[in-house]
Amino acid sequence: MASKEDQTFTLRLLVDREKNRVVVAEATRDFVDTLFSFLTIPLGTIIRLVSENNHHDQQPELGCINNLYRSVENSSDEVFWNPICKRMLLRPRNPHESLCKKLKLNVDDTEPTRCFMCSTKCKSDNYFLLSTFAGASCPSCGKLMDRELKLLEDSGEVGVFLKGEAMYMVFDDLKVLQNFPGNLMKELVKLGYTDFKNLSEMTKVVSLKGMLELMKRALTSNSPLSDVFLASEESKPLYTFSPKVGGKPTQIKRIKIFARKSLKKIVYAEAEEDFVDFLFSFLTTPIGSTMKLLDGNASLGCINNLYKSVKNFSSLWFMGNSNDLLLDPQVAPRFGLRTGLQLFSEQQDPIYYYGSNDAISRNPSLVKDACYMKLFEPRFSDGFKLGFVKRPSLFVVWDDLHVTPMANASSISLLQNINAPLDDLEEHVISIGKAEAINLLGASLTSKAALTEGLFSTS
Template identity: 85%
Template sequence: MASNMAPKQEQTFTLRLLVDREKNRVVVAEASGDFIDTLFSFLTLPLGTIIRLLSNNQQHDQPAELGCISNLYQSVENSSVEVFWNHICKEMLLRPQNNCEPLCRKLKLNVDDTESLRYFMCSNCKKGSNWLLSTFTGASCCSCGKSMDKEMKLLGDSEDETHTDGVFVKGEAMYFILDDLRVLQSSPNNFVKELTQLGYRNFHKLIDISPCVGLKEMLELMKRALTSNSPLSDVFLASEESKPLYTFSPKVGGKPTQIKRIKIFARKSLKKIVYAEAEEDFVDFLFSFLTTPIGSTMKLLDGNASLGCINNLYKSVKNFSSLWFMGNSNDLLLDPQVAPRFGLRTGLQLFSEQQDPIYYYGSNDAISRNPSLVKDACYMKLFEPRFSDGFKLGFVKRPSLFVVWDDLHVTPMANASSISLLQNINAPLDDLEEHVISIGKAEAINLLGASLTSKAALTEGLFSTS
């Protein structure tokens, strides 16, 4: 029987571009707040989500080059579930939650296809004040072991899909976007200033075009924002693809205060790390990059690493007057934070994880964050899929040993043949030497920066300042 429901129409924007045809370059674009909202929402996306979205939108078999962090993602993808504490831990890294998801859900065009939070309880257990709630599909009840399959509706949660007044920025205003993704408030003064600085005294060399922008174009714009110095021209004028544009300036740290020691094997002649032997907590640290939003990453790196034009997008938010934002959305964009229960809690922790929200369950068989909305409200405990060892929470099983290659491919040591490993290195055995390296906060930040900008993250992150 044919469905009477019409397919949901894809949301699009109309973008106004002033183009220099001689140079085949976008000089400036003008857009509404809806477009800027989606553009700024890039900063809220976890790195794992960015890798997945760009891989799914891959064109002409050309993957988006973003250092070697995609190798971390592939390592998770290719690892068996047995490497992790459970299948949920693996899925958390492949499809991390966006801490700003409730806001992004209200965008006119949301590039993130990650499923919204769902809520599950065990239909078998009756535990009174110890009700357990899971926000993860397929969790097993800690008490009876059965699947938590009773889906609950969250009362008091807004179901509005759009904001008429804007989501991050005020929707009724107009904005300028330059080819390098600097965003400015729309005003004749800003327009004249920017065009004269670019060498234009009038409109004689410029033509006006108005492309329709949908999901495909926004995903391509996100890719170019991370890899190019002219994203608008690359996407809308089909200009020749720019070479990846990265810079990285490692921080020189003093004596590490939060110490993690790993064993590395290096080529003496090349002064290059070949691979590291690492325990589970170091691999958890690397994998946690995937759950971290790009906005929080830019804040931590503080200009020491540059990825295409995403830094300009970040600086635009920083330089805007708070009056142009909705509520405290500028603070959210500058540091979106890791979603609750998706972060890392070890000595190498770099990012703050948003606190767990509090939920209540009532005798009216409903849940809510507001206890007044449920009858006989009882506080609920949240299901924790990560391994808990005191204050340490991790994704991979303990104890475990891994091989971490210089390009951040990660392989369980149990799956690695020593003979094959040495054959793959293809180097004289007397050119290999072993070191034990101490890693503190500065080294950890360097590893993060190198993972986004280099194909040799261990060498660039750990050897560059030694």
Template identity: 55%
Template sequence: MASKEEPKFPLRLLVDKEKNRVVVAESKSDLIDILFSFLTLPLGTIIRLVSNNQHDYIHEINDQPQEVFGCINNLYKSVENLSDGVFWNNICKTMLLRPRNSCESLCKKLKVNLDDSESIKYFMCGKCCRGSKGFLSTFVGASCSCGKLMDKEMKLYGDFSEESYNFDDGVFVKKGSLYLIFDDLKVLQNSPGNSAQQLIQLGYKNFNKLTQISLNIGLKEILDILKQSLISKTPLTDIFLANEEFIRMYTFTPKQGPKVEKWTNIKLKVMVRKSKKKILYAEAEGDFVDFLLSFLTTPIGSILEQLNGNFSLGCMENLHQSVKEFNPSWFIRHLGNPLPNPKVASQFGFMKQPLINICEEKVPIYWYGKGVVKNYICYSNVNGVISKNKSVIKNPEAMKLFDPRSSYGTIESALGFVKRPSLFIVWDDLQVTPLVNTSSISFLHKMNVPLDDLEEHVVSIGEIEALNLLGASLTSSKEALTEGLFHLLKKPKDEAIA
């Protein structure tokens, strides 16, 4: 059987050859839909996609180690290296390495869906397949309360979600028009007025120095745009004009605010090296580690919304701002617009999240019965039927949904991804290692730091501190804890202690 040919997307570039730069590009809606879908991708997915894009032109040429952005890559690698025993179960580790996209059903309609994660499947235990007495799982390999694997796959019936919509008019933006993409990923609706105004602002009074180039791009180029959008201000020039000397752009300034103590705040011990004025590491319990790991399951669009321009991450924020400034009439109306602030997928969030504006999808209620009701007629099904729609189920019973984030597998007991109680070392560059059966004497000796140069502080992580850590983790390649928290420690020690 012949393999399906990879879709290609026409792109017309307006290039200033003297300056070796792409000024603007024109594209159809199919490519704009894919660019806007970047915002729905969780950070863990972005790291995986960029890392797997083996034909990275910059690192092929320079033979340098692959870089994503900030310390997030270290966090992702830490999860890869942690043993399954650190987590409640092996599912939690997979959740962090391959987080679910809350806009999955929309992104599956794209001409190229960057996220290659498997679609949601539903499983029950064959022994306990008795409605409200049994569990339903959306994760492969979950254990039922009876101890057996939930390996009986169920088909979801009557799901009247985005799956049932006609996407012939587009996924996020409407078809039938061209769109303008500038070198910094600012996107505008195509019009002579927009084109003229933007070209004048860029210093072009006419087309004398500009040349048009037409090309077709595919998955590789789109993944390159994704990566460059996170580290550069000129991703189109970098990729299509082979600019190897681009300036990496990511900056962050810690946000200041009143210190508010809440019972939900996370306590954290940090060890400071006084002579270097930096945090060496943090001694952290499960809540703080789960908070950091939740970065991997959070969509980049939601992160940009929370940080609200308080940092610079390449030019991804320009794409985000374009979505917010677009005329609503250019979006597909019946779907709303999840792009400015996409939610964390259901069951993929941290239960004590200090970033109060990062929202997790509401967990749906699933119903089980031995048949369905269609046109007022009941049809029996020997294997049983599940649905989110109670009205289509014969004798419906609400089901218990398995949640991997606890030792009991129930939503009511869900905490996070790692077991409790647990203790970890989080290094300044966000490498995470479990502190299990580790001699404190050996640990300090191996650090090879004068003991009188060390000072321990206790800090309280609330919303502002959490925002600062998030911003620093995305922009600092080696000192996320120092850049995010050290400003709290400039007071005398006894004032810094919570």
């Protein structure tokens, strides 16, 4: 089987040479399926993939959510309930992993889900305990759950998101339309072309590296096809954000912030673990669910156009309910926030059945003497479902979403590093409801001053 690096797509491009821009690309269903799959990828995975695909001196900008990822990466394991919690944030699971595995070229290289049970095969109330995280300890006997189980899956239907073998048109701003002459004519006229005199054709072969670059530009540019295929000058990151103005919030959380009076700018917030859990949960959330929640209040490059294309397609063009899955992929099971501020829906736990030869399946007919298996919560502590970081804990969250655990930090050093007159700092206690929480999410993706943009702009 060919490796990802050997798998490619071939695109037919219509190019305006004078403007050095791609006007439209004709593409197969396989290519568009991969484009649409971007919506299922968690933000933490996107940050990791895009960063790994760039030189260190060319790190992509996506608001300041990168700083959240780096904060997790740089924090010691002691900050979290266990090492699994940290891994969950750095390598969150795609909620539609099983579908994306069928893509001709899947850009998400997160390790496939593996299933484990303990060597003693602990059983309770007629079900076996199952872990989808390597290195977990059995909550019943305490032994490592290191007995790996063979996962049997149905072959399923051919196709991923879109049906059939039709061709599609993908415009420079990632607007996707069915490949009808009438659609092309209308779009060309909108773009100012009344004939083909200034347009020429070219063919481009797209590899994994090209798809990763397209994903990056989809979030930061309004012309990703031109940026990638014509090596046009990299456009300035394109973001817009309009904070929602809510009424008096139904109080969910109160945090203490410190602001520069002279600049009307938040410097940092003093926060407990539940607020930090809320911020870290952004990393496990697919971009499609983020777009749904922001509902047009934030625009990231032209990923919104990809989202709108799915929304505007007839459901008849999609396999099953895959259009709904793309518009709100939800958070993968056991990766969602189970306490405090919660914005996103989490998928229900899948049901697995255990049979002979250490095989399991979601289809009981594929295993012999099927017995129900139940997933356990890797973030359990003393029997409670909690978030990712230990309780109680204190943190400083900076305006750019760098998070500093206070366990071994110096308050003297932190204040010295602010480099501002102490009498210019003032303290506020802010109540955060749903509107403020959504504003923080939008600001994290579009601004280098997320606390100021997300909390101060509407206060």
